[in-house]
Amino acid sequence: MRTQSRRRSRRLLAATAAGTLLAPLLxxxxxxxxxxxxxxxxxxxxxxxxxxxxxxxxxxxxxxxxxxxxxxxxxxxxxxxxxxxxxxxxxxxxxxxxxxxxxxxxxxxxxxxxxxxxxxxxxxxxxxxxxxxxxxxxxxxxxxxxxxxxxxxxxxESSFLMYRKDVFEKAGLTMPKKPTWQQVADLAAKVDGAEEGMKGICLRGLPGWGEVMAPLTTVVNTFGGTWFDKDWKARLDSPEFERATRFYVDLVRKHGESGAAQSGYAECLNNLTQGKTAMWYDATAAAGSLEAAKSPVKGKIGYVPAPVDRTESSGWLYTxxxxxxxxxxxxxxxxxxxxxxxxxxxxxxxxxxxxxxxxxxxxxxxxxxNPEYREEAAAFQGVMRAAIADARPRDPGVQPRPAPGIQFVGIPEFTDLGTRVSQEISAAIAGRQSVESALDKAQRLAEKISEEYEGR
Known part of the structure; x- marks a missing residue:
């Protein structure tokens, strides 16, 4: 077992090289x-x-x-x-x-x-x-x-699924009150191209631990995966993590927005507002912009809980x-x-x-x-509040976690780890490498963190 001083030294050296949150400490x-x-x-x-x-x-x-x-x-x-x-x-x-x-x-x-x-x-x-x-x-x-x-x-905020009610109605489609991710994928295929220039769904693909990794990690959680098990063993090479990542990458590549690898929150908000996408899974905070007085889609958006697979809920918790x-x-x-x-x-x-x-x-x-808020935000306020209340930051998946967090792992090293992993995932979304290759590199990055935390 490494001594505490060796652990600290190695962690600081890694932070220096990566320019992470801990680097200024040096x-x-x-x-x-x-x-x-x-x-x-x-x-x-x-x-x-x-x-x-x-x-x-x-x-x-x-x-x-x-x-x-x-x-x-x-x-x-x-x-x-x-x-x-x-x-x-x-x-x-x-x-x-x-x-x-x-x-x-x-x-x-x-x-x-x-x-x-x-x-x-x-x-x-x-x-x-x-x-x-x-x-x-x-x-x-x-x-x-x-x-x-x-x-x-x-x-x-938490996260939920937003969709064009009018487009779904015109296509004869019904959004489930609590959709699964497979149902969302099936619906994305059916509404892809429903209007000229419209894609089925928008999902973040932009590199960044707070960009693509936020929604993707919620998908990982509900598919049964986790970044680390309770003993700090890295699990990015698990079948569950791979299945979730492959699902996300395939969905956005087949039915997602153009330029997905460079699309984050702002780009997806613009896409849904401008009629370029029929669905968007992201932060509940987006609803305020979608329902603003001058929004072209005000009154046209439906809101349902974050899609699930193996868990009862999957929305993140963020402020x-x-x-x-x-x-x-x-x-x-x-x-x-x-x-x-x-x-x-x-x-x-x-x-x-x-x-x-x-x-x-x-x-x-x-x-x-507040009656004024409840009236004007009637389209989404109930779903938003329920999503925040249902968020489970200490128990977001199907197994015990060593640190809190739904769309992140609550340790300082995650800023660097999440960002570097996100770059690999974004490259897979862009078609520059396979999901298998991306996760192979990501697992090796995560194993370095495992070495620092094992035995704690």
Whole structure:
């Protein structure tokens, strides 16, 4: 058995070579050094460029800054880019950004590394924020191993299947209330070409642990596969993992969108909105954009739970949440922004200014009791809430897991592992290699992680 020091050394060397989440640790943690940081009455916020975040950026000056006097400097980047930038700044505790969008994957890891400020004291003091209103799955997913709260959700999501009701009706097809993946594949074949330029389904193929690997891993789970068994043995070469991957790759190659290997969330959202695809399996958060007032497909989309094979449910659990960097020079002002951006007040503002279907939902119980939201989001709000409630982050498959996570494995090394595996899967989707070849390489990558964790 390797000594603990050899394990640590090997892990850090691997992280350095790959440029992963852990890499900045090698240059040392130095609070407040190097970054320009924020100061005075301004804070710096680094966030992902999802549509609801962009809407927040537009509303901040007139509604938050005007009231509080706190200027917010936003840096908005695509998902893969924003993750890299956040990991560098927070790992080094550079303090350049006070607040960043972090998911329920990063927050427990960042908390353990002491890169985040405990938000518990703020929520206990700020009664108007109403922490008890945050949905329990979200609260739990943003809590560290020490029981302290390290994030507040901007929105929460699971995953479900979206489809064009009008196209299905015209083709004489019925979507099951709880479809299996085989039923979805059969339907994709039947609606492929139902309208000019329309494909049967859109599935992410873009490389990235948070891109193609998110939906694919939910398929793996329900097909009976897992990345690692309870003893940390890598299982990407198992029949179940291979069957799920082959199914996903074949489905998107036969009946999926053109350029699938370069299609992520944004591309699939555009495809469904523009009538280029009849179905899409992805995040529940997409429904707000599909049902927006100016959406060409508003009222035409049906929503059903994530397709299954061997499990009762298969939807993921995810939140883009606000994390407060421990080295922030303006933590109190940063909390004021976080509490506003995650508040009931902000949801009401979006409802009034943009439309209730665009509210960043999935985080508060009160949202689903609001009659205006329930009316405008009637097409999807019930399915969305049920998907979040049914998500099983500690038991997503058919066997025990060594770490939590549905669409990810909750360990720091997964950012690098998931990304490198995703590149192999994306290459298979593009037709540059076979699924067998992709998984053979992926298994060898995963076995390196097994060596680090065996015996723990």
């Amino acid at each position: 240059s040392g943690c130095w609070a407040g050094a190097g970054g320009s940081g924020s100061g005075g009455d301004a804070i710096n916020v680094l966030m992902v460029n999802n549509p609801q975040m962009v809407e927040l950026q537009k509303l901040t000056a007139a509604h938050f800054t005007k009231r509080t006097g706190i200027k917010v400097n936003f840096t908005v980047l695509p998902e893969n880019d924003v993750r890299d930038k956040i990991s560098q700044d927070f790992a080094n505790q550079a303090g350049q950004y006070d607040v960043a969008t972090l998911s329920n994957y990063e927050i427990p890891i960042y908390a353990k590394n002491e890169w985040l400020r405990d938000l518990g004291p703020y929520t206990r003091k700020d009664r108007a924020f109403d922490q008890a209103d945050i949905l329990p799955p979200m609260r739990q997913s943003l809590t560290g191993e020490d029981g302290k709260l390290y994030g507040e959700p901007f929105y929460g 883009w949440a606000w994390g407060l960097q421990k080295s922030s020079r303006n933590p109190d002002k940063a909390w004021k922004f976080i509490s506003w951006a995650s508040s009931k007040e902000y949801e009401e503002l979006v409802g009034e200014k943009v439309g209730w279907s665009n509210v960043p939902a999935g985080k508060r119980s009160s949202t689903y009791e």
